[in-house]
Amino acid sequence: MSEHFVCSICGETHAGLTTDWAYNLPDEVWALSDPEKAARTKYDSDLCRLDDRHFIRCILPVPIVEQQSSFCWGAWAEVEQSTFYRYVELYEVDGSDEPPHSGKLANTLSVYGHTIGVPVLIQFGDPTKRPVLSTQPNDESLLAREQRLGIDDARHHEIVARLRG
Numbered sequence: 001m002s003e004h005f006v007c008s009i010c011g012e013t014h015a016g017l018t019t020d021w022a023y024n025l026p027d028e029v030w031a032l033s034d035p036e037k038a039a040r041t042k043y044d045s046d047l048c049r050l051d052d053r054h055f056i057r058c059i060l061p062v063p064i065v066e067q068q069s070s071f072c073w074g075a076w077a078e079v080e081q082s083t084f085y086r087y088v089e090l091y092e093v094d095g096s097d098e099p100p101h102s103g104k105l106a107n108t109l110s111v112y113g114h115t116i117g118v119p120v121l122i123q124f125g126d127p128t129k130r131p132v133l134s135t136q137p138n139d140e141s142l143l144a145r146e147q148r149l150g151i152d153d154a155r156h157h158e159i160v161a162r163l164r165g
Helices: 036-042 081-090 142-149 153-165
Strands: 004-006 012-013 020-022 041-043 047-051 054-064 069-079 101-105 119-121 133-135
Touching: 012 101, 036 041, 054 081, 054 119, 054 142, 069 081, 069 119, 069 133, 081 101, 133 142
Parallel strands: 020 069, 054 133
Antiparallel strands: 004 012, 041 047, 047 054, 054 069, 069 101, 101 119, 119 133
8 A cells, every 4th residue: 555645635645644534525415416415405614404404524533543643534423403503603713611512423434334323422622623523432333442542553554445445
């Protein structure tokens, strides 16, 4: 596997393995035809509404212990309407003191199997960063264990190889 990647944001080639993988939209929205999207959704790079459902784009970090960094999933969380509008209210201010909000993953993180609907906690923060997702404390799935304990370099390589598939 090559030890470089092309950044999806800047288009430049960088050394090392990618440390993030992002989804442009919740899976259900992505699967809609263009006419359906136009009729049923409103979205930008941070927020999405599908009919009467609400989604926030977040980061779900998985620590890479040998690098003292994280592999971050840019995933969407489905949230209650009140959480959605609270995030909008705090969008340009620091929401770090806000208690975590409940949500559900809205993307399939393919290396972890079917993850849509997995309960998560959403922590708002600095307005320059996306909210952070964490799995529930009682979740014993592979994703939850890896988020709590971290992954080694070999697992990082495996994840990237499977994503590039």
